[in-house]
Amino acid sequence: LVQEVNQQNQELKIQATELKQQSDLVRQQNLELEIKNQQIEEANRLKSEFLSNMSHELRTPLNSVIALSRVLVMQTKAKLSEEEYGYLEIIGRNGKHLLNLINDILDISKIEAGKVELITKEFSIRKTIAALKESLEPLAKEKGITLHVNIPADFPNIRSDESKVRQILQNVMGNAVKFTERGHVEVSARCDAHKLLLYVKDTGIGIPEDKLDDIFKS
Numbered sequence: 001l002v003q004e005v006n007q008q009n010q011e012l013k014i015q016a017t018e019l020k021q022q023s024d025l026v027r028q029q030n031l032e033l034e035i036k037n038q039q040i041e042e043a044n045r046l047k048s049e050f051l052s053n054m055s056h057e058l059r060t061p062l063n064s065v066i067a068l069s070r071v072l073v074m075q076t077k078a079k080l081s082e083e084e085y086g087y088l089e090i091i092g093r094n095g096k097h098l099l100n101l102i103n104d105i106l107d108i109s110k111i112e113a114g115k116v117e118l119i120t121k122e123f124s125i126r127k128t129i130a131a132l133k134e135s136l137e138p139l140a141k142e143k144g145i146t147l148h149v150n151i152p153a154d155f156p157n158i159r160s161d162e163s164k165v166r167q168i169l170q171n172v173m174g175n176a177v178k179f180t181e182r183g184h185v186e187v188s189a190r191c192d193a194h195k196l197l198l199y200v201k202d203t204g205i206g207i208p209e210d211k212l213d214d215i216f217k218s
Contacts, residue, residue: 058102066095090135100163118161125196126155128166129173129187136177145203146184147177155189158196172200180204 069092077085133149140147158165176185183203190197207215 055102059099062095062099062102066092066099069095086134087138090138093131094135097163097166101167104163118164120159120161122157122159123162124155125158125165125189125198126151126153128162129169129189132166132169132173133187136173140177140185143177143181145177145180145182148184148186150186150188156191169198176200176202176204 069088073085073088073092076088080088129149129151133147137147173185173187180202181204185200185202185204188199188201
């Protein structure tokens with residue numbers, strides 16, 4: 001009986017030691033978690049401070065660019081060629097678009113909420129693409145490539161978030177022009193009762209076949 005009691009006591013001591021080790025481990029993990037939470041809070045504080053500073057640093061000069069381009073448009077129309085005057089109008093339009101993008105990016109509430117609000121309305125996708133073509137034309141000419149847009153004049157309007165659609169097309173068309181050294185870039189569209197299809201084709205470097213499956217991976 002004494003031997004059995006001693007054995008039970010020994011087992012209890014072993015269990016007590018294991019429980020203490022587990023307790024120490026949980027305490028250490030809680031301490032590490034608290035440190036990580038503090039680091040996250042500090043990172044969020046620095047992010048908010050950075051966005052606040054960038055808001056001023058980006059918006060102030062951009063507003064000046066927009067205002068000065070508007071002044072030049074009004075005062076120099078008779079002194080400039082039609083092409084030069086068109087460039088000034090492009091600067092003004094792109095400046096306003098860039099300002100809208102910056103406002104979206106620097107909206108802290110949207111970032112912290114983890115969502116982007118869509119503002120849908122009916123608009124002409126043909127006019128949106130035409131405006132993008134106009135803004136990319138100088139770069140295309142400088143590189144010696146042609147930029148074609150083949151969209152029928154009676155192409156129907158679509159209902160979506162115009163700003164987001166423009167941003168997507170700006171990225172795709174801009175990359176097509178950027179990575180095409182010779183030849184052309186062509187934008188076309190077609191639609192049926194259920195969907196709208198936009199095509200951007202170029203004679204650039206393309207994407208290796210073994211990388212095609214990775215395009216839409218996050």
